[in-house]
Amino acid sequence: MKFAAHLSAHITPEWRKQYVRYEYLKEMLYYAQEQAPPPDTSDEETIRRYYAKFDQKFFTQCEQELNKINMFFSEKLAEAHRKWANLHSELQLAKSRRTEDTISTIKNRASTRKDSIFPATLIVTDKRQKVLAQHARKISDLKLAFSEFYLSLILLQNYQSLNFTGFRKILKKHDKVFDQDSGTGFRVNKVESAPFYTNKQIDKLIHECEETYISELEEGNRTRAMKRLRVPPLVDQESPKTTFFMGFFSGSVAFMSVAIIIIAIFVSEYHRDSSWSAYVTIYRGMFLVIFLTGLLGVNTFGWRKYGVNHVLIFELDPRDHISFHELLEVAFFLATVWCMSVILFLFSPVIGVDRFVSPLACFAFFVFFLFNPIHSFKYKARFWLIRYLFRIVTAPLFPVSFPDFWLADQLNSLSTMLLDMEFLFCYYIFELDWFITPQNDDTKICGSYRYGVRIIVAMLPAWFRFAQCLRRYYTTKKVHPHLVNAGKYSTTFVVVSLSAAVSLYKENHGFHYTPLLVCWFLACVMSSCYTLSWDLKMDWGLLSFSTSSPSSSADSGDVGGDWCHNALLREETVYPSKAFYYFAIVQNSLLRFAWCFSYACTVGGFMDSNLLTCVLSVLEVFRRFMWNYLRLENEHLNNCGEFRATRDISIAPLEEDHQALLCEMMDNPDMLIRRRTPNFSPGLIQYSNETKHLLARSNTNDPSLNVQQGPGQSPDEEDDDDD
Structure with missing residues (x-):
């Protein structure tokens, strides 16, 4: 090399x-x-x-x-x-x-x-x-x-x-x-x-x-x-076991995907009733989870390749954390289970198995895989996810860190998945012929806003981020950006409420109420503009109109970085291709307004609403995939500005009176004199006379700043080896 x-x-x-x-x-x-x-x-x-x-x-x-x-x-x-x-x-x-x-x-x-x-x-x-x-x-x-x-x-x-x-x-x-x-x-x-x-x-x-x-x-x-x-290797080392299973599961998914398409063509005559759409909704939610997991594996590969320290940003253990190989292995494994369940569902009328068994078994396996207490199946990664999911659900009770609001943002892109999970529970409890007689189509409650549960579920992701923003404002007392960011998520409440009102009015009267539809349209425009501007300026740190001279750009020469004048970007970028940034801006702008296409197709009757939701939900997960690259790059550059490479873990709280003292100690290495005895004993940390004088002036009883003089050294002695 x-x-x-x-x-x-x-x-x-x-x-x-x-x-x-x-x-x-x-x-x-x-x-x-x-x-x-x-x-x-x-x-x-x-x-x-x-x-x-x-x-x-x-x-x-x-x-x-x-x-x-x-x-x-x-x-x-x-x-x-x-x-x-x-x-x-x-x-x-x-x-x-x-x-x-x-x-x-x-x-x-x-x-x-x-x-x-x-x-x-x-x-x-x-x-x-x-x-x-x-x-x-x-x-x-x-x-x-x-x-x-x-x-x-x-x-x-x-x-x-x-x-x-x-x-x-x-x-x-x-x-x-x-x-x-x-x-x-x-x-x-x-x-x-x-x-x-x-x-x-x-x-x-x-x-x-x-x-x-x-x-x-x-x-x-x-x-x-x-x-x-133990210090981990600076370069990810792929396990042969992980490589084998990733190849095995990816090949299985490719083969079964082709098989699903062929089987669906020949057995479609057995699935022509109205329940077909219901099972598409159920399977869609699990597919979105698999799709996002796989894209996160690609995200992790890109962060690692271009030097974005996601391990520090996500507060992971640098000695033991999940790699992009393992994320892809998990994604292909879950995709294999999902494909097997779909094939079983398609063959269920032929082999005499009830159709509801396969989707329910697949969902139960996904839940078991995440919450099982066995110290296997990526236990530490699953525990990390569960811990932060709990902190998100209980917001604003806990202090908010980057992993908290990053994961909550992922849930905002998985709002369709949450609605599909709500539909799954509703379908298996109320509409499936288990305990009650099936109801007529005109009295079905699943997928409807009539009883209010679906409205609450649709608002949950935005509420999580809204509550986190309020908690951060409570902690920092900063109106910008925290309360302004909370205002961004509050627009989702308006959009969801008006969307539910439009849907209920059409459900009850058979046509749209124009004034209500106009209000919903204006709310969507306001929310999309708000979120788009926040994505580009605050989350990604782009749209910088500051200029830099070509000479300063050419003389920068930092290892792997790129200082240059980039139109609408920032001065410093991590990823080498400028086209990548412009593509991210364009696709994010288009997909933020994808609801316009959904509205036109739904009102005009050009496409089935369920099929349209499938397409747009996949595109939203892809938008979040691109968003992840630039959001972590922005956070990484902030850490670079502070030269922060490891987690700052403090056991004893730092008093404000000692802040100036510690800064002075950090700037002057001569203030700290350590013993050089071969048999080093804990506690023999010694200070120079200047340090002792500053400590004496602090007049504090804080034990974290007590000076302990080592035996055999007079107060006037200093170690000549220190610089």
Whole structure:
């Protein structure tokens, strides 16, 4: 593998612009070689001056890159010191609280009234169980925080290695192209003496983090500790088992899809009654779930390929999360079950099986696959989905994070699926000949707004997002964007209400009421314009009319990024093709107004409404698939602006009075002095005199900022190894 591809595959996406611009420097070398004066028509002095001028420009650019890397490394190193001090303090605080809780429990036992109607032992036992449960949660949070901190250290260590290798490669290429040794001299004199390469504090922090985690959190079990701290591979590794099943299920789906079409032609005479449309509705909801799952697998592949860190954005475990191979495997597996159920349904009159059995069995299997408690069938991914679905349903009771509102947005595109599930329950409870006599067609209630249940179900996805926006406003007190976004989803309530009114009026009178129809049409136009503008400007961050000069665009040269002037786009984009963005804008605009086509076909009687719903629901899922690419790209670029590559997990709350102090500590790495003893002991975190002075000025009892002086070191001593 060429180094450029290796660098692009192994960089931390959020730090992309902070790496050495290897491709840009390589292009400089090749361009200079192409533009060099020809030896047969130029004298040696002209050629010498040309290469001398280029070397000055090239090494000036290399020095700028070196300064950029040194500065960024120093900032991240200071941040690592600050996080390590906080983590260590929180660990000591957890240990001290456990001791205090134990002493408090003993005192409570002694002071329990002898004439209490409850035995003292039961009271103490209950309190002890609560104390142990709180301590267990604290230790679990600490383990997670330590693992994330350890991952950030490995990423910074990888940052050191990749940049040094990049400099070594490009300087070696310089000497090879121009037959010189000035590149080697620059590497020896500049690069090998640069702080980002000579500083070994990250290696020591990694060692101390490992030792502390093993001794304090895993009771000396090194194997178990290192398994938890294990850093995942930077490139997804496909499992042979996953590959086999994905190929097997995809082939099965392809074969059975052709079989379904052929079988439907020959057995259609057995399905000419009105129930055919009902079963199409039931199967459609399950198909939409399968279709969206498969497209999410494609989404994940694209995010991974172009460096969008979806693992961080979705707050997944970087050591154990579902890959795009596994998502596609799940989608093809569920599609195989769905196709088998459809074939069984088509053959049901021939083999003498009731038609309602197959759709119900398929739906029951889907529910069992999602909610079964067995630690298999992608258990962690299913648990993640169930947990966030619960948070969505109970909104606005919980704080809202990106996975919450992203998943709720997916449900908004699956509103047809929710209505189909409502129809399924209604059909099997009220219309199927199980417990009651089948009703006449004119008295059927399934698929009608007559009883109000369907209206509520149609509003549920918009309500989830509306409630989340209110919760975010309650948390941040920001009218824009949260209340403005809530207004966007409130337009759905108006549209659904008017749509139900139009449907009921036609159902009762046999024709449309024109004023009501006009109100519905205007509400749809308002809602579509509102949502479209929000998609393009807020969710995707597009429609930027700021300009950038061509020279600044050409000199950007960041690894994999693209700074240029893009009409109606943003200055920075992740995906290489500009046509992709313009296609996403056009298709999103058209599909946001697809209801116009639905209205024209339904009122004019050009197409069956159920068939039209099938087409438009599939197109809406595809629109959400495209929306996912640009929405996560926008979130990823926000993380890049903050250089945030790992989850920030804090155990102890940060007081406002300490914010300025910690920022100063992060900016000045000399303020934090750590011991370098071979037998490192947890708790021996030491600070310089400047840090101790600032801590003394804070006048706080917060244990997370207590200073602990190590034995054998006077207050005036400082470690000369720290930079």
